[in-house]
Amino acid sequence: MSSAVFLPVYRAAARGLAPFSGVFLWRRGRNGKEDIKRIGERRGRASQPRPQGRLAWLHGASVGEGLALLPLVGRLIAKGFHVLVTTGTVTSARILAQRLPEGATHQFAPLDAPAFIERFLDHWRPDLFILAESEIWPNTICAVHARNIPITLVNARLSPRSFERWRRLPGFISALLGKIDLCLAQSRDDAARLLQLGAPRVDAIGNLKYDVDAPPADPARLDELARQIGPRPIWIAASTHPGEEALAFQAHKALAARFPRLLTVLAPRHPHRGPDIVAEAEAAGLEAALRSRGEPIRPSTQVYVGDTIGELGLFYRLSSVIFMGKSLAGEGGQNPIEPAKLGSAILHGPHIGNFLDVYGALDSQGGAIRVADANALARQLEALFTDPALLRRTAEESRRIVGELGGATDKIMLALEHYIAHMIVSRPEAF
Structure with a gap:
């Protein structure tokens, strides 16, 4: 034709x-x-007046x-x-x-x-x-x-x-x-x-995405989670896709001997997967809690699954170490600009084709670190946890870079x- x-x-x-x-x-x-x-809207029927x-x-x-x-x-x-x-x-x-x-x-x-x-x-x-x-x-x-x-x-x-x-x-x-x-x-x-x-x-x-404000967070919810976590070492795996949670669990277990109180927070890209991720964590021998069920972070909790909508800003503020998903087990990557605006050290896998420009700028200037697999992820997490100067420098660079690109x-x-x-x-x- x-x-x-x-x-x-x-x-x-x-x-x-x-x-x-x-x-x-x-x-x-x-x-x-x-x-x-609201299905009528998909057929052109407005639900609000003009x-x-x-x-x-x-x-x-x-x-x-x-x-x-x-x-x-x-x-x-x-x-x-x-x-x-x-x-x-x-x-x-x-x-x-x-x-x-x-x-x-x-x-x-x-x-x-x-x-x-x-x-x-x-x-x-x-x-x-x-x-x-x-x-x-x-x-x-x-x-x-x-x-x-x-x-x-x-x-x-x-x-x-x-x-x-x-x-x-x-x-x-x-x-x-x-x-x-x-x-x-x-x-x-x-x-x-x-x-x-x-x-x-x-x-x-x-790119307009550099001008978007960092996502908001409810102060009371943030204070409550911070109180539950206390001084524990913590990292966030954000916008993860199927297969990446298993890699996060591998990294957690590799670090557990060095950091026995480590907390891994998972915020899946599709929140409805939350219960399945908890089941996967438990099958891997890790104690997990699910946010949508109102389960708290206890001293024994090793994995916390944030399966809610609109709370990424909350999770980003809990830690300065963020792994961005859809980059190890997915294709294309996820947008790192929002956590970078909050001053986070960014970790990511090799599959970042949808955000080549921003990751290229972050990687080349020290605002982000690329990892190839769960072992490399664990090594970089350990380096950031044990070297406060490296963590501070990486986080500051990520904030500076996205600010200059706006x-x-x-x-x-x-x-x-x-x-x-x-x-x-x-x-x-x-x-």
Whole structure:
């Protein structure tokens, strides 16, 4: 099939499948992947009224993309916009509910079917549409463009692998990118790939994630956990994926002779795995406690599983030694910027393809340490526990590096302000 006709075929297929979306969403809801009470939002039915005045619609796929948009949310509110933020996951909805400021609203993004998108747009009538990273949904882009609503892609990134896939459909991707008014990329390489695929206006701005505030923590909960832990040596394995918990247990047991009071805190990327992780720890001969059950950290507790949503900021503040998951047993890594902002020494595995720039900066300047396996993880933990100067230096470097890499929000707002001013003159119907 010619790539030039792939777009109308895709649109027709999405239109034909829309009537079956109820069954699809219900099954996802049964598996915890949809909020049953808000499934109507996925079909374009708003659960809240549209506020008066100008409205900017910002969309990010999941937790990381949604949080990266927070600096823009505050700046747009200050410019007189109400901000609608859409994401596609239950976890992102729960976290954004805690962190969105007054003047911003969250909704689940409608599925990419023409009827759902049109229903969504009829209700919300956005004046500006801002997409994060690589969320290029064909029907959404076409519907928004057809209504003369300006479209901006911010924090845009396109990996070499994705670039090669899109090159096989040059007519399809160029038709979509041609409807995006402005692409603001994370790096020059991302910008170059977007230009080659047909984006008409591209600039390299930087990564918004460096400007996101460190995640909050409830002071009372933090004090209570700190009291339970006391002076024990502690490290955090954050956003872990299947297979990495077993490696954490291996590292713990390797260190136990030297540090018999060691506490390992696990914060899995998918909290519903908490009970299984506790069972795995106990099978490995370790005494474990589960946060969602209200189980305290006792002097005999060796593993504490933080299987809650929105409490990473709490766990990051319990220790200055953080291992970032999806990097030993997963692919792509997890974002280390938030713990780095809190002054943490970062450990990570080799699989960090989604965050090469930030890990490259941290590793090269001493703010992070790469480990290859559980034995290497244990060795680096021991080095940090026994050398306070090394721990302090690594933590200070991580905070300094991410601080110096910030500033993308100012550049994006400058580009948006100039662009919006031009749009008001040339396309007043959009405003």
